[in-house]
Amino acid sequence: MIDISVAIMHHPRRADRIPALVRACAPLDPVVVPDPEPDGRPSPLRTAKRAWAAVGRDATHHLVLQDDVRLVPRFAEQLRDAVRGRPRHGVSLFCLWHTPHNSYLVRRAAVAGEGYAPLSPREWTPTQGFVLPARLARELAEYLAGIPDEVQDDDEVIAVFCRERGVPVVATVPHLMDSGHERSLVEGHHNGLRAAVHTPGRPWTAGAGTAELPPGPYAVQLYDSVCSVRPTYGDPVEHQFPWYWYDACPLTGLDPEAVLDAGAPYLSRSPDRLLPTMTAVWAAGYLLGADVGGLAPALAGPGPLTPVALGSWLDQGLSERDARAGGGLRADCLRLADAAVRRGLRDRRRTDVH
Structure with a gap:
């Protein structure tokens, strides 16, 4: 009880x-x-x-x-x-x-x-x-x-x-x-006190229960429209200098050129001025999907809360300039991130099988 x-x-x-x-x-x-x-x-x-x-x-x-x-x-x-x-x-x-x-x-x-x-x-x-x-x-x-x-x-x-x-x-x-989405009483704790995955209209359930994922050797970060990789051991949690994803990609077990090659058909549609942002979004989504694919090879596809998780990632991770850009940029980024997660999930699963 x-x-x-x-x-x-x-x-x-x-x-x-x-x-x-x-x-x-x-x-x-x-x-x-x-x-x-x-x-x-x-x-x-x-x-x-x-x-x-x-x-x-x-x-x-x-x-x-x-x-x-x-x-x-x-x-x-x-x-x-x-x-x-x-x-x-x-x-x-x-x-x-x-x-x-x-x-x-x-x-x-x-x-x-x-x-x-x-x-x-x-x-x-x-x-x-x-x-x-x-x-x-x-x-x-x-x-x-x-x-x-x-x-x-x-x-x-x-x-x-x-x-x-x-x-x-x-x-x-x-x-x-x-x-409560407002300034904390504690100095410095403000500007974005929001949840990573929050869906008040969707009740919590225990989920699939097949692949609880323990913390690994790295975390992927999207901040100020830049994708980075943070080692989870050795570096202080609070430090503000993560590694640029391309340079740190070996920590994830992936070739950064292969990540870019997988994204080329999608990124080729982006205007030149948006290419750095869209590349960062693609890399973040692909690395996330590949991470999950390696740990849960039996997973058929992304879970139903994936759009919510990616949406909050973009909302806190796009630069102020990109967030103000309008013109459907957030929607484009969300579609790209979703495609990247699916591709990373599929590619890692296929690699592990062979």
Whole structure:
């Protein structure tokens, strides 16, 4: 039996949100945990300490929500299903669309048609909505109590806790919430606090369940209309200097010229001024598809959430200039990215078979 207690981390500036958020949790009955120093330096960790300590006496699991999230319809029902499928895991209900590693892992899961995306143990844990087994939640509360509030970010500390205790963390795909789409109370945390894969009208399911994809040695990034590859080991997560995809392509096991050759029939239709952008979109989609194809060779085609995953990738990954270009550029990029994923998936699968 799954019995989930809920705590909402709350800042008084957002008091108007609490009634709707509490209603959206029904029939779960959340405890609202206010920031004990609302006029002090912003520190999610300060409130998280108390929220993780608010585990229900008879609860099997404990969920901590931040007060700037928007839950999907029938949230409690989908939450129970997601926790029931991974009762010993940490379960994140949300992942930001531009995180260096985890957003890519979520998009991989979407292409594979999976309901869970195993997350990186080295990147900060998405804590906008995070569930732990009750025993681990109580241990986490004790662990956080010894961390100074000045550390500020609970997501980084929780990542260390889960890594040290060997707690596997997954994200639901699609996510069970989205952000409030506005500036965070924490300095520097703003401009695009949106979900990687969010479809509020499409209920979460466990997915195909045939190819849960663990984190690999690299992640593909699309940012400022440039495709890059980020190694997942050795480099600090926060660094801003990923490798240009062509130069780093050997890390993916692919020949960059073969990637370009596969895209030539599609890219030949692009105007010269758009060719750099369209090439980046093609490379990103192809590398994503090939990655999934290598890990799930039995997969017949991209999962139904692939357009959503690619759409959010483009929305955070196109440059401001390209985003303002109009003329159907986003739609063209989305069609190209979809074709690239399918081609990469097919080419890698065919290569592995032979």
